[in-house]
Amino acid sequence: MAPAPSASLTGLSATAARVLPSVVSVETRSAGGSGFVVDGSGHILTNAHVVRGSGTVTVVLHDGSRLTARVAGADDDEDLAVLEVDHPGELTPATLGRSSELSVGDQVLAIGSPLGLSGTVTSGIVSALDREVRLGGSRRTAVQTDASINPGNSGGPLVNARGEVVGVNTAIAASRGGGNIGIGFAIPIDRAAPIAERIIRN
Numbered sequence: 717m718a719p720a721p722s723a724s725l726t727g728l729s730a731t732a733a734r735v736l737p738s739v740v741s742v743e744t745r746s747a748g749g750s751g752f753v754v755d756g757s758g759h760i761l762t763n764a765h766v767v768r769g770s771g772t773v774t775v776v777l778h779d780g781s782r783l784t785a786r787v788a789g790a791d792d793d794e795d796l797a798v799l800e801v802d803h804p805g806e807l808t809p810a811t812l813g814r815s816s817e818l819s820v821g822d823q824v825l826a827i828g829s830p831l832g833l834s835g836t837v838t839s840g841i842v843s844a845l846d847r848e849v850r851l852g853g854s855r856r857t858a859v860q861t862d863a864s865i866n867p868g869n870s871g872g873p874l875v876n877a878r879g880e881v882v883g884v885n886t887a888i889a890a891s892r893g894g895g896n897i898g899i900g901f902a903i904p905i906d907r908a909a910p911i912a913e914r915i916i917r918n
Contacts, residue, residue, distance in 0.1 A: 727877075731825060732837045734879035738810035739872055741776040741829040742766050742785075742799070750828030750872030751775065751799060752881060754812070754912055758804030761912050762871030763886050764790040764797040773799060776834060777806065789915035795851045795886060796908055797871075798915040810873060813880025815859060815904035818842050826863040826885050826900065828872025838864040840900075849901050851886065858901040859883045865900030874902040884908045 725733050735752075742749045742762050749766030753759070760775060767773055767787050775785045783801045790797035801807065822842045830836050840863030847860040861874060865885050874883035883902025 728823070728825060728839055731875065731877055731879045732827065735810060735825070735827055735873065735875050735881075736835055736837070737778045737808040739778065739827045739835070741832075741834040742871060743774040743776065744770045748829060748832055748868050749870040750868065750885070752827075752871075752873045753807045753809045754798075754909075755809055755916075756804055756807075757916075758801040758807060759788070759912070759916055760785060760799040760801070760807075761884060761908065762797050762799060763884065764792050764795045765886075766871045767797050767799070768792075775799065775801065778835060781806065789918065791911050791915065793851075793854050794856065794903065794907070794911050796884065796903065796911050796915075798912050810875075811880045812905055812909055813876055813878065813882045815882045815906045818845060818859065818876070818882055820845060823877050824861055824863055824882065825875050826861065826865050826869060826872065826902075827875065828869035828885060830864070830866035830868040832868055836869075840864070843899070847901065851903065856903070858886070859904055861900045861902060862898045863900055864898075865902075869900075881905050
């Protein structure tokens with residue numbers, strides 16, 4: 717059971733406190749990214765491009781503890797992958813929301829490990845709902861946000877003001893200088909969750 721956020725926290729700080737225990741950093745030999753716990757059985761959702769070429773990765777929990785995770789499967793077209801750890805008791809599942817209920821202008825938080833800075837929280841709004849972008853090897857629709865999403869945020873959650881995951885952040889739009897330009901994209905959770913379930917089932 718996740719510890720309840722301190723009663724003194726309100727608004728976005730309470731939202732962040734609720735979600736942070738469910739977010740992990742994902743470390744591979746060549747790269748890093750983020751992920752979040754989707755169930756009580758040790759499954760973590762991330763982007764496929766974060767773990768491409770890896771059979772096992774290291775996940776770093778919010779408290780700094782490190783676990784080895786297997787890559788259970790991936791959908792390269794949707795840029796999603798599921799990791800599995802052996803000791804799910806240490807993990808706190810996130811609450812999944814519905815991306816279909818998002819509106820342009822809704823407040824959202826992006827949580828992850830941009831540039832290796834774990835547990836980073838950025839805030840913004842939903843800028844567009846069905847923006848067509850190139851994901852994996854194909855064109856897909858994504859939620860656009862102005863919350864800062866940088867390399868390393870990939871695979872982390874985009875959450876609504878209630879702390880429910882509404883998207884999987886994917887750092888694909890960058891300026892020539894490589895920094896955040898106020899345009900980030902997230903794979904809608906309504907599409908990502910069934911794909912994760914399919915990978916877990918198989």
